[in-house]
Amino acid sequence: MKIEEKINKLITVDISQNQYDAIVIFVFNIGIGAFERSTFLKLLNNKKGRTYADMKCGKYDNGESIHWKIHEVIQGYRDIGIPDINGQYSNKKITLYDAINDKGALMKMDMLAPYMGRYVEVSCMYQIRTKDGFLTHTHIEMMGQRFFTDLAKDTMKQYKKGKIFKTIKRIYSNAKMRQDIPILKILQPLIDSNLSRLASIKADISTLLLLLSVNKFPSPVVLKQEFAKMKFSLDNVLDIELPLNELYKLIDQSYILLSKKRPESVLLLEKIEDIIDKIINQESLNYFQSIGINNIPNYFGYKYMTETIGK
Numbered sequence: 001m002k003i004e005e006k007i008n009k010l011i012t013v014d015i016s017q018n019q020y021d022a023i024v025i026f027v028f029n030i031g032i033g034a035f036e037r038s039t040f041l042k043l044l045n046n047k048k049g050r051t052y053a054d055m056k057c058g059k060y061d062n063g064e065s066i067h068w069k070i071h072e073v074i075q076g077y078r079d080i081g082i083p084d085i086n087g088q089y090s091n092k093k094i095t096l097y098d099a100i101n102d103k104g105a106l107m108k109m110d111m112l113a114p115y116m117g118r119y120v121e122v123s124c125m126y127q128i129r130t131k132d133g134f135l136t137h138t139h140i141e142m143m144g145q146r147f148f149t150d151l152a153k154d155t156m157k158q159y160k161k162g163k164i165f166k167t168i169k170r171i172y173s174n175a176k177m178r179q180d181i182p183i184l185k186i187l188q189p190l191i192d193s194n195l196s197r198l199a200s201i202k203a204d205i206s207t208l209l210l211l212l213s214v215n216k217f218p219s220p221v222v223l224k225q226e227f228a229k230m231k232f233s234l235d236n237v238l239d240i241e242l243p244l245n246e247l248y249k250l251i252d253q254s255y256i257l258l259s260k261k262r263p264e265s266v267l268l269l270e271k272i273e274d275i276i277d278k279i280i281n282q283e284s285l286n287y288f289q290s291i292g293i294n295n296i297p298n299y300f301g302y303k304y305m306t307e308t309i310g311k
Helices: 003-010 017-030 032-037 039-045 070-075 096-100 145-160 164-178 181-191 194-213 220-235 244-259 265-290 296-304
Strands: 051-059 065-068 107-115 118-126
Touching: 003 017, 003 032, 017 032, 017 070, 032 039, 039 118, 051 096, 051 194, 065 070, 065 096, 107 194, 118 194, 118 220, 145 164, 145 296, 164 181, 164 194, 164 265, 164 296, 181 194, 181 265, 194 220, 194 265, 220 244, 244 265
Parallel strands: none
Antiparallel strands: 051 065, 051 107, 107 118
């Protein structure tokens, strides 16, 4: 049976010719068996409310990961001179074929989907294998030194952006994999605190903003459930001073505008995100100062925070 016939049997929903052509190329690279078992196929066949968000594949000359918009995946190359979602770009043509063949680069596709009354980001990781071996990270490589140095680099990047709690979560994940008990004991009170609840609310807002950035509006039913859960979670943060009246007002106004598919809703969501982000960062810094840590990079050191891979 030809590969196209196998793909036709596996896909049970209507898709455009361009989407089909892109999937054929994709399956040719990963294999029909991997495609049949993939989360991507499950989401494609049950696509109500699901939408493509981003794909990370290959690296620019400066070592930064390449992020692909859906039309770029379909056309097979990155738009020349146009920044991706991280502000990175190239002045030369980069094809998807070349990116897939970038040995050692991570290939990850992100989709947005409603799940249990909220929108979540679903990530699918792929390994590309040829007759000569794996092109993307193998499981062993992912758990090896390159993975830790990549994680340390990303941790420093989050810190420089002022994302203190994201920095903490990455250090915590790194320490957990290393079984670094002293570091885990320092971070555990923060991870178990209501800051995690606030971070979850902020992540939900960020996911909605990501959905809007790809010109999709959330389902009114899911949106009503999600905003109700946000307000319930805020009600249960008792040990952190919050501007609850302002947040509730912004949430209610955002719901009205989103229900009417008004683009102004982005500004309100960004304001909610900014308010919560500032509180999370300040409370995190307060905690570190209370235990005598005034310089996070110096304290956790190169193992957990670095700027150069392989340094």
